[in-house]
Amino acid sequence: MVDTPLLSLEGVGKSFPNGTVALRGARLTVLPGSVHGLVGANGAGKSTMIKIIAGAHAPTSGTVRWKGEEVVWRDPGAARKAGVATIMQHVPLAPTLTVLENVFLGAPGPWRLPRARRREFDRLLRRVHYEIDPDAEVADLAIGERQMVAILQALAIGANLVVMDEPTASLAEGERQVVFDVVRRLSAQGTAFLYVSHFLDEVLSLTDRVTVLRDGTVVEEGPTAAYDEDRLVQAIVGRDLLAAERRAPAPVAADAPVALAVRNLSSPAGVRDVSFEVRRGEVVGIAGLLGSGRSEILHAVYGADSRARGEVLVDGRPVRRGPRAAVAAGMALVPEDRNAQGIVGAFPIWKNISLPDLASLSSARALPREAAEAERAERAIRDLGIVCPGPEALVTELSGGNAQKVVFGKWLYGGARVFMLDEPTAGVDVGAKADILDLVRRFAAEGGAVLVVSSEFEEILAVATRVLVVREGRIVAERPAHETSEEELLMLANGFGGAHDAA
Ligand SMILES: Nc1ncnc2c1ncn2[C@@H]1O[C@H](COP(=O)(O)OP(=O)(O)OP(=O)(O)O)[C@@H](O)[C@H]1O
Numbered sequence: 001m002v003d004t005p006l007l008s009l010e011g012v013g014k015s016f017p018n019g020t021v022a023l024r025g026a027r028l029t030v031l032p033g034s035v036h037g038l039v040g041a042n043g044a045g046k047s048t049m050i051k052i053i054a055g056a057h058a059p060t061s062g063t064v065r066w067k068g069e070e071v072v073w074r075d076p077g078a079a080r081k082a083g084v085a086t087i088m089q090h091v092p093l094a095p096t097l098t099v100l101e102n103v104f105l106g107a108p109g110p111w112r113l114p115r116a117r118r119r120e121f122d123r124l125l126r127r128v129h130y131e132i133d134p135d136a137e138v139a140d141l142a143i144g145e146r147q148m149v150a151i152l153q154a155l156a157i158g159a160n161l162v163v164m165d166e167p168t169a170s171l172a173e174g175e176r177q178v179v180f181d182v183v184r185r186l187s188a189q190g191t192a193f194l195y196v197s198h199f200l201d202e203v204l205s206l207t208d209r210v211t212v213l214r215d216g217t218v219v220e221e222g223p224t225a226a227y228d229e230d231r232l233v234q235a236i237v238g239r240d241l242l243a244a245e246r247r248a249p250a251p252v253a254a255d256a257p258v259a260l261a262v263r264n265l266s267s268p269a270g271v272r273d274v275s276f277e278v279r280r281g282e283v284v285g286i287a288g289l290l291g292s293g294r295s296e297i298l299h300a301v302y303g304a305d306s307r308a309r310g311e312v313l314v315d316g317r318p319v320r321r322g323p324r325a326a327v328a329a330g331m332a333l334v335p336e337d338r339n340a341q342g343i344v345g346a347f348p349i350w351k352n353i354s355l356p357d358l359a360s361l362s363s364a365r366a367l368p369r370e371a372a373e374a375e376r377a378e379r380a381i382r383d384l385g386i387v388c389p390g391p392e393a394l395v396t397e398l399s400g401g402n403a404q405k406v407v408f409g410k411w412l413y414g415g416a417r418v419f420m421l422d423e424p425t426a427g428v429d430v431g432a433k434a435d436i437l438d439l440v441r442r443f444a445a446e447g448g449a450v451l452v453v454s455s456e457f458e459e460i461l462a463v464a465t466r467v468l469v470v471r472e473g474r475i476v477a478e479r480p481a482h483e484t485s486e487e488e489l490l491m492l493a494n495g496f497g498g499a500h501d502a503a
Pocket residue numbers: 016017018020021022040041042043044045046047048049387388396397398399400401402427429
């Protein structure tokens with residue numbers, strides 16, 4: 001007997017008021033208890049499809065069936081009630097509430113009683129093998145921890161289908177495994193998953209079936225076992241793509257001038273007596289697990305963390321605390337949470353790219369040089385392959401990955417000398433990832449200094465000349481990139497290291 005699909009989409013189309021056709025005649029079939037992968041390049045239509053499934057967008061054409069019945073979900077509440085939990089890239093948790101309150105937000109049943117809630121919370125944690133303080137405020141959590149709260153939230157409403165949009169984009173290897181375990185465990189118990197990810201290795205190892213979207217249409221659909229990474233990449237980009245090779249970055253001359261010097265930097269946010277230097281032409285990677293203080297170090301160096309103490313020098317000159325002084329000194333930070341800190345959605349692409357830093361923009365500044373700005377935006381669109389109608393498009397009209405490229409472009413072409421990147425390729429597709437890493441290399445080759453944080457150690461090794469391993473806010477080890485491996489970095493980040501590293 002053939003299983004009735006839990007969810008099916010047939011001939012689904014979606015056009016936006018600005019004329020963009022995001023989906024045309026798309027189909028999707030998710031079987032009960034299966035893990036279904038959804039892949040495609042930035043702008044292929046994945047989020048649009050998810051939003052239709054979540055009841056956040058109405059399709060312009062086609063039908064959606066849930067458990068065999070045609071449905072029209074008018075809002076996300078209706079989809080949730082039917083049993084669809086959606087975990088989006090930028091998780092809409094309530095930041096001022098605690099972890100516990102967030103997990104049971106919207107959950108029915110007896111969970112209003114504090115004691116029952118705590119018991120259920122503990123049970124959920126045991127199910128997912130994860131530890132988190134129920135009383136911590138969500139605003140204080142790192143992006144990856146917020147993802148886990150969202151996963152717990154989906155569990156709490158007892159969904160039949162959990163839609164996950166890039167759930168592991170900011171997670172390190174160990175934490176990814178936590179997510180995989182949850183997915184496998186729950187699917188074995190009958191919960192279905194729709195898993196959207198740019199990490200093709202994850203899709204290959206985790207999913208039962210896979211659907212590939214390209215330019216709004218389904219170009220392939222089948223059992224995952226029939227695919228390997230090359231075939232998926234080809235289906236996604238529509239051409240063969242050379243694997244982003246691990247190019248041994250050129251070593252930097254020992255007498256190259258020091259572009260960035262950080263001395264005895266500490267902060268209550270979890271940075272403990274950190275000192276290091278980055279020379280011109282050098283890409284230094286910071287490898288650390290979620291919660292290791294890796295992002296906090298960048299924020300403290302940049303001056304975004306006002307409680308940080310210590311010295312930061314650019315080209316030998318001390319930089320005062322504060323993002324404004326940092327920008328004036330030639331530093332740029334591409335933060336991990338780009339939605340909150342990187343871009344203004346309601347501005348067109350060109351305007352976002354031409355803003356060196358919103359905080360430092362004053363009306364007293366020189367009039368915008370329009371031609372130069374337009375030129376810069378067009379260059380960014382070309383170099384980074386931003387899928388958009390043109391530089392006039394609003395950032396809110398872009399897909400997540402393409403919006404990310406805009407943030408990147410804003411800094412890359414902004415004349416910075418010290419470039420700090422937090423998870424530079426989170427959420428971007430395979431093709432764009434290779435392009436971004438290339439741009440980082442080029443930036444360094446032209447004399448820039450780069451500090452890059454990534455939870456993908458493979459990515460750090462692909463661009464960095466030197467790697468600093470951080471754990472509990474301290475630098476616990478330093479390795480030339482060509483003398484280390486992902487395995488060694490993972491060991492060190494987990495606190496297993498040689499005696500000489502402890503100092
Ligand atoms: N609100 C909107 N208004 C206009 N166009 C939009 C809107 N939302 C998305 N689009 C466009 O629809 C297309 C599909 O976008 P979608 O967000 O579904 O892509 P995606 O596959 O999820 O990409 P990514 O991997 O970058 O997240 C893109 O061309 C995007 O610019």
